[in-house]
């Protein structure tokens with residue numbers, strides 16, 4: 270189910286039409302009271318809202334909140350994700366093949382990586398594109414955002430094996446939606462519930478591992494829930510386990526310049 274896009278302000282009409290054409294949204298000016306999820310475009314940007322919870326909104330914002338806090342206090346190259354990707358003085362190029370709302374892409378770009386962020390879900394891709402566009406106008410982070418390129422489409426198609434190592438990304442990073450039980454769902458904040466309801470589960474994620482391994486030059490990194498089985502049942506070279514997550518590293522070559 271793709272939520273409809275509501276435009277309450279005529280000045281946003283043109284941009285809304287562009288989004289509708291690019292991502293296949295249906296435009297609406299009024300929604301029935303029982304509409305469960307909808308997209309809203311206003312002067313603050315694009316957000317996903319949940320009908321029953323008017324104050325609940327999912328929006329990509331790299332300038333404030335959690336993203337800004339992590340940029341300033343996140344621990345730099347000491348973070349598990351940085352170690353898993355292999356960031357050092359050499360900043361690897363990364364294909365983030367399950368970009369979502371771009372939080373991990375932003376962390377990696379903050380640490381100096383060039384990131385190609387791939388997202389197939391139209392609502393998520395549109396939210397991310399909108400967040401990147403607004404962030405590019407923020408002088409504090411414009412240089413970070415310039416390192417992120419969004420590719421709208423499925424990484425099943427976008428990840429193509431390349432023979433020439435000079436044209437391979439150093440790292441392919443995967444963070445598919447994993448199964449969530451009821452207990453976990455009750456704890457997830459309302460805004461993330463909206464995200465999960467729209468995206469669902471990535472039941473085809475196992476197939477991505479083989480494609481990622483055929484594409485990367487140095488390593489593939491998979492983010493998993495702490496106790497989840499490895500993707501495709503394939504044991505990694507090693508894992509970095511944190512409080513909530515685990516990074517499974519499939520090493521192919523040392524992460525360094527060619």
Ligand SMILES: C[S@@+](CC[C@H](N)C(=O)[O-])C[C@H]1O[C@@H](n2cnc3c(N)ncnc32)[C@H](O)[C@@H]1O
Pocket residue numbers: 366367368369370371372373374387388389390393422423424425444445446447468471477
């Ligand atoms: C758990 S979220 C990723 C969160 C992300 N790492 C972040 O930091 O915001 C998984 C995302 O991957 C996307 N996805 C899953 N399989 C994909 C594929 N084959 N191609 C592109 N996107 C995919 C889903 O639509 C979803 O938005």
